[in-house]
Amino acid sequence: MWKTAYRFLTYDTSNLLGILAGIVVSVVLVGLELSMFNNMMQDVRGLTRNYPTAIWVVNPKTQSALQLQNIDVRVGRELQSIPGVERVHPIVFASGSAKSPKGTKLTVQILGIEAPTFVGGPRQYTPGTNVSDLVNEGAVIFNKTEVGKFDNIKPGDYLTINDERVYLSGLSIGMTAFGSSYAITTLERARALSGLSTNYVSAYLVQIDSTQATKAALINRINTEIGQVRAVEGQVLGSETIRYMMTTSNTVASFLMMVVFSAIGGFAIVGVTLYSSVNDRIRDYGTVKAIGGSNGLLRRLILLQGLLYALIGFSISFALLQLMAITSRGGEMEMTFPGWLIASLVGVTSFISVVSSLIAMRKITKLEPVQIFRM
Secondary structure, three states: OHHHHHHHHHHOHHHHHHHHHHHHHHHHHHHHHHHHHHHHHHHHOHHHHOOOOOEEEEOOOOOOOOOOOOEEOHHHHHHHOOOOEEEEEEEEEEEEEEEOOOOOEEEEEEEEEOOOOOOOOOOEEOOOOOHHHHHOOOEEEEEHHHOHHHOOOOOOOEEEEOOEEEEEEEEEEOOOOOOOEEEEEEHHHHHHHHOOOOOEEOEEEEEEOOOOOOHHHHHHHHHHHOOOOEEEEHHHHHHHHHHHHHHHOOHHHHHHHHHHHHHHHHHHHHHHHHHHHHHHOHHHHHHHHHOOOOHHHHHHHHHHHHHHHHHHHHHHHHHHHHHHHHHHOOOOOOOOOOHHHHHHHHHHHHHHHHHHHHHHHHHHHOOOHHHHHHO
16 A cells, blocks of 8 residues: 555656655744744743752742842841841842943843852853852853854953943853843952842842752742742742743734644645645546456545655754754754654644545546446
8 A cells, every 4th residue: 555655656757756846845944933933932041041950039919930020138148147148149130231341232131240159150151161250350251152242252351331441351252131131240340340239130040058948948938938028849840931921912922823824825826736746647447446446445545645744844954954054053043843843843734644645536436337437
């Protein structure tokens, strides 16, 4: 049966190429859109992306990791006195505007982290970058993907943030933001650049002493004993941020609409072409019925053709997407394909091929054997 289906498939090269083109274009477009959506969702997680398992202590009014509300510094001293808390790391998070020496402006999120541990900042830096250099006067760190859109600024170059002169001391890796860029510096300099009072911070990252308490117990104790803050795991806060963005922005709906239209476009192309292919081979299918072939046999034959189209089309599409992923590696729009995304692409490919086959089946199953002699 597979061999027969393959022979039907390859009989008309033009139809074969047309159907494969429809599948490939549709699947590649859906893959690109879902990859962009996945990267956007990761960026939306904000700072929790790099510290998903840590305990975050934030203002109870905070709904998003991208909009951290200020909390009193006295909370830090209270946290330090709770059994099970090994160390408390304050973070300052504020909006700002950076300007390169050539006049290019860039919206930034000023991230202040405490020396000498610098917890809360990037996990990885480019070779030659020493995070300890942040203690130097005016030092800031940008992510390496921001260099191209900021006049190819290099470490050592001066710029301004909120009209204050600073210099680029190094570059981070994997510290991307949603709709802006991170400018990492010390806690004190972040306060000076943003105008935040020394009486406030944006959040605390709590380091656990696992010999005295579990994470769940410590979160519960902080929420019980310190009423003016909320303790939550970073992964949970990141998920809350995504839900908040989904309910307050139409970005998600826009992406989903693009995915739907890409799938519908591919379905239309493949459906029409496959129907045309079946119509061109109507005498052959009619002959099979005339010599005793059942409708079930013809359905399986057409469905197998659809599955072959899906297999070949998906293989070509995924190879192209992998090639794009390799070429985008290390860039701002780096493409990634997690398991759920690959499963979605398989689903789209199967939908386009199988449903198009079902449409083509209708004409064959209605064909009476005697009609073959009238063609």
